[in-house]
Amino acid sequence: MxxxxxxxAGTLESNDILIMVKPNEFGKTELELESIVMQQFGEVxxxxxxxxxxxxxxxxxxxxxxxxxxxxxxxxxxVETAISRAI
Amino acid sequence: xxxxxxxxxxxPGNNPGMLQDAAILGADSIILxxxxxxxxxxxxxxxxxxxxxxxxxxxxxxxxxxxVNPLDTEFGPQDVDVIARVKPDTLLIPKANEEEIKLVDKLxxxxxxxxxxxxxxxxxxxxxxxxxGLENVYNVxxxxxxxxxxxxxxxxxxxxxxxxxxxxxxxxFYARNKVATVCRxxxxxxxxxxxxxxxxxxxLEKDTAKAKGLGLTGKSAINPRQIETIHSVFAPTEDExxxxxxxxxxxxxxxxxxxxxxxxxxxxxDAPVINRAACTVDQGIRLGLISGEGGAR
Numbered sequence: 001m002x003x004x005x006x007x008x009a010g011t012l013e014s015n016d017i018l019i020m021v022k023p024n025e026f027g028k029t030e031l032e033l034e035s036i037v038m039q040q041f042g043e044v045x046x047x048x049x050x051x052x053x054x055x056x057x058x059x060x061x062x063x064x065x066x067x068x069x070x071x072x073x074x075x076x077x078x079v080e081t082a083i084s085r086a087i
Numbered sequence: 088x089x090x091x092x093x094x095x096x097x098x099p100g101n102n103p104g105m106l107q108d109a110a111i112l113g114a115d116s117i118i119l120x121x122x123x124x125x126x127x128x129x130x131x132x133x134x135x136x137x138x139x140x141x142x143x144x145x146x147x148x149x150x151x152x153x154x155v156n157p158l159d160t161e162f163g164p165q166d167v168d169v170i171a172r173v174k175p176d177t178l179l180i181p182k183a184n185e186e187e188i189k190l191v192d193k194l195x196x197x198x199x200x201x202x203x204x205x206x207x208x209x210x211x212x213x214x215x216x217x218x219x220g221l222e223n224v225y226n227v228x229x230x231x232x233x234x235x236x237x238x239x240x241x242x243x244x245x246x247x248x249x250x251x252x253x254x255x256x257x258x259x260f261y262a263r264n265k266v267a268t269v270c271r272x273x274x275x276x277x278x279x280x281x282x283x284x285x286x287x288x289x290x291l292e293k294d295t296a297k298a299k300g301l302g303l304t305g306k307s308a309i310n311p312r313q314i315e316t317i318h319s320v321f322a323p324t325e326d327e328x329x330x331x332x333x334x335x336x337x338x339x340x341x342x343x344x345x346x347x348x349x350x351x352x353x354x355x356x357d358a359p360v361i362n363r364a365a366c367t368v369d370q371g372i373r374l375g376l377i378s379g380e381g382g383a384r
Contacts, residue, residue, distance in 0.1 A: 009132050015104035073143035074103040077136040084131065 009081035035067035099124035216240030241280030267302030
C-alpha cells in the first residue's frame with residue numbers, strides 16, 4: 001500500500017514524538033530521526049518505526065521523526081496515526 | 088472481592104506521559120478520556136494511543152476505564168470498536184440513556200464473541216449528565232447487566248438544566264440524591280462529579296463529605312492531588328469500625344441466646360443498624376484496615 005499525501009501525528013512535548021510522513025517518489029522507505037536520547041535508544045526507535053511501517057504494508061514513504069523521549073507504545077501509535085492520515 | 092471505586096481519576100487520552108503515570112498515582116480507577124479532553128482533530132490519534140497504552144502498560148493494580156465519545160457522534164462507535172478489542176475493564180458512556188447503553192451492550196457482545204473474551208467481561212459505567220438521563224437513571228442501569236455504576240456529571244447536567252454550577256453544589260442536591268438512591272436500590276456504585284477547583288483542598292473535603300453523606304460511594308477526580316483527600320473522606324474512621332464490629336458481635340451473641348434483637352450501650356440494634364455495620368466492616372476489610380476475621384490489624 002502507498003500513502004498519497006503529507007501528514008503528521010504527535011507533538012513535541014516530553015514523552016511524545018512528532019512523526020511527519022510523505023510519499024517517497026523513488027518508492028523507498030527513508031527515515032530521518034532526531035531524538036533527545038539518540039545515543040542510548042536511537043537504533044531501537046528506528047526499529048520500532050520501521051517495524052510499524054512494515055506491519056502496515058506501506059512502501060514508498062519518507063518519515064521525519066522528532067523524538068522527545070517517547071516509549072515504544074507511543075512511537076508505534078504516532079506512526080500508525082500519521083500513516084492512517086496520509087492514506 | 089470486588090474492587091472499590093472511591094476515586095476515578097480522569098486522564099487525557101492523547102497525553103503519553105500522563106497515560107504512562109496513570110497507574111501509579113493511587114486512584115482506584117483511572118478514566119482514560121477520549122471525549123472532552125481530546126480536540127476534534129486528535130480523536131483518531133488519542134484512540135490509537137489509548138489502545139496501545141492498554142496493550143503495553145501494566146495497569147493491573149487499577150481499574151482501567153475508557154471514556155468513549157457519545158454514541159451519536161462519528162467517533163463513539165469507532166472508539167468502542169477499537170478500545171473494546173484490547174479489553175479495558177470498563178467503558179464510561181457519556182450522555183447515557185437507555186438506547187446508548189443497549190447499543191454499547193450489543194456492540195460489546197459482538198466484540199467479545201469475535202475476540203474470544205468471556206461474555207459480559209467488559210463492564211459499563213453510565214455517565215449521567217442530562218436531565219433526561221437523570222430522570223431515567225433506573226432504566227439506564229437496567230438496560231445492561233454490564234452496568235456496574237453511575238457517574239454523575241455535574242457540569243454538563245447543570246448546563247442542560249440551564250442553571251449555574253456553584254462550588255457549594257446545592258443545585259445538584261436532587262441529582263446526587265436520585266443517583267445515590269437508585270444505585271443503592273440496584274446495588275451498583277454511585278460516583279460523584281469532580282470538584283473542579285484543584286487548589287481548594289478544604290472545599291474538596293467538604294464536597295466529598297457532602298456526597299458521602301447523601302449515599303454516593305466514590306468521587307471522580309481531575310487531578311492526582313485530589314486522591315488522598317477523597318480517600319480519607321471515604322474511609323471509615325477507627326471509631327466507626329470499632330462500633331460496627333461491636334454491633335456485629337452483639338448481634339452474634341443475641342443470636343446464640345435465641346434473641347430476635349439486642350441492644351448496645353442502651354440503644355436497640357435492629358436490622359438497618361446491623362446492615363450499616365456490616366457495610367462498614369466490609370469496607371474496612373476491603374481497605375485492609377481490619378482482617379477478614381474482623382480483628383483489628
